[in-house]
Amino acid sequence: MFSSRTLAMTAVCQTRVPRNANMEKLQNGYLFPEIAMRQQAFMKRHPEAELISLGVGDTTQPIPRVVTAAMAETCHALSTSEGYRGYGAEQGNEELRKRIAEVIYEDMGIKQTDVFVSDGAQCDISRIQMMMGSNVTVAVQDPTFPAYVDSGVIMGQSTSFKKETGAYGRIEYMRCSPENLFFPDLSATPRTDLIFFCSPNNPTGHAASRAQLEQLVSFAKSNGSIIIYDSAYASFISDSSPKSIYEVPGAKEVAIEVSSFSKFAGFAGVRLGWTVIPEELTFSDGSSVGRDFDRIMCTCFNGASSIAQAGGMACLSPQGLKAMKKVINGYKGNAMMLGEAFASAGLEAYGGRNSPYVWVHFPGRRSWDVFGEILEKANVVTIPGTGFGPGGEGFVRVSGFGRREAVQEACRRLRRLFGRRSVVV
Numbered sequence: 047m048f049s050s051r052t053l054a055m056t057a058v059c060q061t062r063v064p065r066n067a068n069m070e071k072l073q074n075g076y077l078f079p080e081i082a083m084r085q086q087a088f089m090k091r092h093p094e095a096e097l098i099s100l101g102v103g104d105t106t107q108p109i110p111r112v113v114t115a116a117m118a119e120t121c122h123a124l125s126t127s128e129g130y131r132g133y134g135a136e137q138g139n140e141e142l143r144k145r146i147a148e149v150i151y152e153d154m155g156i157k158q159t160d161v162f163v164s165d166g167a168q169c170d171i172s173r174i175q176m177m178m179g180s181n182v183t184v185a186v187q188d189p190t191f192p193a194y195v196d197s198g199v200i201m202g203q204s205t206s207f208k209k210e211t212g213a214y215g216r217i218e219y220m221r222c223s224p225e226n227l228f229f230p231d232l233s234a235t236p237r238t239d240l241i242f243f244c245s246p247n248n249p250t251g252h253a254a255s256r257a258q259l260e261q262l263v264s265f266a267k268s269n270g271s272i273i274i275y276d277s278a279y280a281s282f283i284s285d286s287s288p289k290s291i292y293e294v295p296g297a298k299e300v301a302i303e304v305s306s307f308s309k310f311a312g313f314a315g316v317r318l319g320w321t322v323i324p325e326e327l328t329f330s331d332g333s334s335v336g337r338d339f340d341r342i343m344c345t346c347f348n349g350a351s352s353i354a355q356a357g358g359m360a361c362l363s364p365q366g367l368k369a370m371k372k373v374i375n376g377y378k379g380n381a382m383m384l385g386e387a388f389a390s391a392g393l394e395a396y397g398g399r400n401s402p403y404v405w406v407h408f409p410g411r412r413s414w415d416v417f418g419e420i421l422e423k424a425n426v427v428t429i430p431g432t433g434f435g436p437g438g439e440g441f442v443r444v445s446g447f448g449r450r451e452a453v454q455e456a457c458r459r460l461r462r463l464f465g466r467r468s469v470v471v
């Protein structure tokens with residue numbers, strides 16, 4: 047028998063801790079959970095359906111042996127007295143920092159000490175936001191990878207979300223659409239402290255040209271802003287578009303670059319990335335941005351996994367780079383096939399050439415409706431463009447990260463669904 051006292055003790059206890067008001071501002075149903083919910087509801091109604099996901103940008107191909115062998119060796123060494131290592135440097139192993147500086151930023155004047163190795167670009171974006179604090183003003187491409195906005199909202203950089211506009215207040219959304227060649231009209235963009243810029247862009251798949259990036263750097267310079275350049279998909283570039291913001295002269299004084307081994311080397315689950323903060327980059331009081339980031343890394347992060355870093359070293363060896371290129375070309379082949387499937391149905395499909403993503407336009411339609419139609423009629427999961435900002439309305443994103451056979455089958459279904467309309471692109 048429970049006494050009333052025991053019952054009182056077991057009753058649900060509510061704390062008196064107030065919720066972070068910025069968390070309350072975040073929109074429910076962050077994109078991917080919302081898609082998963084709709085997908086599950088569909089499967090409940092149609093348990094027999096064979097769904098193909100072209101949604102989440104997760105990698106599917108095995109990591110080349112040359113890389114996993116290096117990780118296995120480091121892992122096994124941890125079981126020996128000679129090979130055991132505890133904490134490493136918070137900024138990353140010296141050899142890996144050096145190799146990133148030399149291989150990825152060859153001839154760009156990036157020093158080993160400018161490179162901070164991490165557990166991924168997304169984590170670095172949050173840590174950069176933490177360093178910048180809540181008083182800075184921020185601009186993002188629209189559409190954009192959601193982490194820049196969400197981490198800014200959590201930090202208190204925004205006011206509340208407005209349903210009518212699909213945007214948070216105090217954040218500058220720089221529209222990037224086919225009409226402006228996916229590059230914002232900077233003459234109409236107000237000054238902000240930070241400018242998040244992702245190229246090749248997720249979701250549009252557009253790789254900014256050299257001329258576009260020169261404009262961006264000169265805009266940041268004249269406004270005294272800092273660009274936070276996300277090059278997570280740089281390894282997918284196969285034309286002459288810059289792979290790094292530091293290819294643009296003068297960028298070191300105004301840009302941070304975050305990047306990742308996730309898409310480049312299939313490390314989405316292994317977790318490894320890096321951030322470059324050149325020595326030349328300073329705050330308005332002349333103090334070093336890199337020094338503050340170093341402090342943040344020492345406080346919030348204790349160094350990337352030694353096993354992952356051994357993998358990173360192998361990725362950047364000549365053999366590793368060759369093996370990685372093959373995997374990336376396979377994904378790009380998928381993206382090209384998807385682009386062609388939509389284009390052959392008369393739809394405008396962008397991206398794919400320098401990116402694993404294809405951004406498809408459905409003029410006059412709502413992107414969640416298109417998502418629903420493709421799910422119901424072709425049993426293919428896409429991402430509704432509005433998940434990436436108000437500028438994504440009327441678009442869906444598909445990803446070339448799937449397995450080849452699944453992508454081929456998806457293409458067949460999409461051609462069947464949309465049939466042959468007049469060819470536009």
Ligand code: PLP
Nearest residue numbers: 166167168191248278306308319
């Ligand atoms: N940046 C962009 C533009 C992305 O699309 C993603 C993941 O999809 C990330 C960063 C996340 O990178 P990481 O896995 O290194 O955290």
